[in-house]
Amino acid sequence: MAGQTAAEVGDVDLEKEAWLSATLLDWGSCGKIVYVDSLAAGYLTYAPPAHVPRSLAFPTSPVSGDAVLLMTARILPEFAEGGLARMLVQSVAADLTRRGVRALEAFGRMGAVHDGDAAQAGSRPASCVVPADFLLAVGFKTVRPHHRFPRLRLDLRTAVSWRADVEVALERLLGSMSPEPALRPV
Secondary structure (H helix, E strand, C coil): HHHHHHHCCCCCHHHHHHHHHHHHHHCCEEEEEECCCCCEEEEECCCCCHHCCCHHHCCCCCCCCEEEEEEEEECCCCCCCHHHHHHHHHHHHHHHHCCCCCCCEEEEEEECCCCCCCCCCCCCCCCCCCCCHHHHCCCCCECCCCCCEEEEEEEEHHHHHHHHHHHHHHHHCCCCCCCCCCCEEE
């Protein structure tokens, strides 16, 4: 209801800021940003379903009792092929595992964005609902199919083990890279 009122009044940013502040105070960190050099290349936001009351409007709701809801995810197109999405999801998985959460769930968007979802001019995403293809590509599995908004789930134990697998693969690929100690003047 507050979101609808904010949209009517034209103060959506203030409403989002208020939600973020309340969630941070009550639950803690609810998002991750990935940087490439000094540029923000992507982000994810997530929170317990109790902090996302509009999640009940999805036809495949509710989110499972042992899961946190992934609400938004975006990697800028120029960074899409670098594996950042998977690394970002792994970072969230590690954070949630430390908090005792067992799973991450999301409502995916199937198909193309409809006219009603069209973005405003600029680089904003066309919809805040994460494309199902994105979720499937980073390891989510469909738990409740739907032609438009399937619910997908990622078991966090699986996601955290990916991180170890990736680290081992990188170690093999790069070898042990120990820099030579810098020479000190005598």
